Structure formats: C-alpha cells, structure tokens
Amino acid sequence: MGMSLISRIFFAVFAAAFLLGAASQARPRGDERNAFSSYYTPEYLAYKERIMAEFAKAKPGKFSEFVKYRRKDNDKSMDQKVIALTFDACGGNHSGYNAALIEYLRKEQIPATLFVTGIWIEKNKETFQQLARDPLFEIENHGLMHRLCSTEGKTKYGVHATRNLGDVIDEMELCARKIAQLTGRRPIFFRSATAYSDELANKVAERLGMEVVSYDILAGDAMKASGKTMSRNILNGARHGAVVIMHFNHPELQEKQALELSVPELRRRGYNFIKLEDFSIK
Numbered sequence: 001m002g003m004s005l006i007s008r009i010f011f012a013v014f015a016a017a018f019l020l021g022a023a024s025q026a027r028p029r030g031d032e033r034n035a036f037s038s039y040y041t042p043e044y045l046a047y048k049e050r051i052m053a054e055f056a057k058a059k060p061g062k063f064s065e066f067v068k069y070r071r072k073d074n075d076k077s078m079d080q081k082v083i084a085l086t087f088d089a090c091g092g093n094h095s096g097y098n099a100a101l102i103e104y105l106r107k108e109q110i111p112a113t114l115f116v117t118g119i120w121i122e123k124n125k126e127t128f129q130q131l132a133r134d135p136l137f138e139i140e141n142h143g144l145m146h147r148l149c150s151t152e153g154k155t156k157y158g159v160h161a162t163r164n165l166g167d168v169i170d171e172m173e174l175c176a177r178k179i180a181q182l183t184g185r186r187p188i189f190f191r192s193a194t195a196y197s198d199e200l201a202n203k204v205a206e207r208l209g210m211e212v213v214s215y216d217i218l219a220g221d222a223m224k225a226s227g228k229t230m231s232r233n234i235l236n237g238a239r240h241g242a243v244v245i246m247h248f249n250h251p252e253l254q255e256k257q258a259l260e261l262s263v264p265e266l267r268r269r270g271y272n273f274i275k276l277e278d279f280s281i282k
C-alpha cells in the first residue's frame with residue numbers, strides 16, 4: 001500500500017465526517033431487536049450459540065485492516081495476469097446506486113465483485129436482484145448492518161461496530177443467509193465495514209464458510225478523489241492478483257471516470273479483470 005501519511009490522515013478525517021451522519025441516525029442495531037428481527041429463528045439462535053461456544057475461550061487477536069487471507073492468486077499454474085475490481089455498497093445513509101458505473105462495467109464486459117450489506121439490499125431490492133442475476137457480477141457479503149467486525153467492540157472512523165462475538169456472527173451469518181435466500185448462492189467472501197476486523201472475527205468468518213477479504217489498492221472514492229486521482233492510484237498499485245476497492249452506492253462519486261481512464265491502460269498492460277471467486281481459475 002503506497003498510501004502516504006497525509007492521505008491516511010485525510011482519509012481518517014474524511015471518513016469520520018462521512019460517517020457522522022450515519023451515527024446520528026437512530027438506526028436499530030445490535031441484536032434481535034433490530035430491523036431484521038425475523039431472521040433470529042430458534043434454529044439460527046441455536047446455531048449461533050454453538051459457534052459462540054466453540055470460540056468462547058479464543059482471544060480477539062490483532063485488530064487491523066489487512067488480514068492475512070488465503071490468496072489463490074499465487075497459483076503458479078494460473079497463466080493469465082489478473083486484477084480484481086471490487087465495489088462495496090455500505091447502506092444506511094449511503095444507500096444510493098451508481099447506475100452509470102454498473103452500466104460502464106456491463107458495456108466493457110468487466111467482471112466485478114460486489115460486496116453488499118443487508119441494509120443496502122433492503123433499500124435496493126429490485127436493483128439487487130438485477131445485479132445478482134447478471135453473470136458478470138459476483139455478490140459477496142459486506143455485513144447485515146454495515147458494522148465493523150470486532151469481537152471486543154473496537155471501531156474505526158466512527159463507524160458502528162459489533163459489540164461482541166455474537167454480533168460478529170449476526171453480521172456475517174445473517175447477511176450470508178439473506179443473500180443466499182435471495183440469490184440461491186451463499187457468499188464465500190466477507191468484507192467488514194471499513195475493512196477492519198480482528199483475528200478472531202476472521203476465524204469466525206472461516207468457520208462460517210467465508211474468507212475475509214481486505215484490499216490491495218484503495219482507489220480513493222471514499223475520500224471523494226477525482227476520477228483522475230483514482231485512476232492514478234489504480235495504475236500505480238496494479239500488479240498481478242491485486243484487489244481494488246471502490247464503492248457503487250454513491251452515484252455522485254467518480255468511480256466510472258476512474259475506470260474510463262485506467263481500464264484501457266490496464267488492458268494494454270495485459271491485465272484481465274476477474275471476480276474474486278475466479279482467482280483459482282487456471
């Protein structure tokens with residue numbers, strides 16, 4: 001990550017301001033008293049109890065943005081040069097839809113991985129179904145209520161965080177079930193809100209059948225960077241197997257412009273765009 005200290009500070013300040021709106025909103029959160037109360041079936045609660053018991057003595061471990069996840073991209077037999085574009089839809093006060101960006105991906109036939117939250121799906125049901133039906137896109141899990149997954153309630157940039165292990169399971173498992181129910185495919189990847197999580201949360205994800213994914217290249221849309229700046233960030237960071245993070249829930253941001261500028265150059269350098277689930281493709 002070639003991010004300077006200045007941009008890190010800028011990002012932190014911006015993200016805090018950016019998320020303040022969400023914090024002031026009296027959004028239900030936390031447990032079965034939330035908007036998804038019907039998901040807390042006796043079957044689910046028993047399952048959750050079992051998982052919690054399994055991890056009862058585990059320590060939270062390191063809290064960070066860059067988990068060591070199993071990468072399939074170093075598969076030596078893979079003969080193509082690949083890069084993965086991933087886009088989050090966070091929800092809450094930011095439940096918009098960047099239709100122009102998705103249209104661009106379709107026009108250019110660029111496969112992409114979309115990380116969605118339960119709360120974003122609720123506000124974009126029809127759009128979500130259209131995206132899920134499109135084989136160009138892979139739908140993955142960004143959490144039920146966009147809570148940062150820390151088993152001890154740590155947070156970053158003021159974003160809502162899970163309070164404990166039980167909340168982490170809800171965030172991961174209930175969104176996975178929601179997506180599976182709506183699309184017929186259960187997510188295999190999970191990205192925590194802000195991409196921060198602790199080691200125990202990552203183990204829980206694995207236990208639930210999902211791999212935690214962070215990113216390699218921060219395009220910079222969350223800092224409202226221009227298309228030109230984001231394009232430069234993408235091109236500077238580009239390497240085989242890199243995961244680029246952007247968003248598709250902000251129609252006002254410049255992700256499409258960034259791709260219009262960077263995609264032709266990435267193609268010229270020989271990169272193929274792939275979904276995360278295709279990282280093991282030979």
Ligand SMILES: [Zn+2]
Nearest residue numbers: 088090193194
């Ligand atoms: Zn997010």
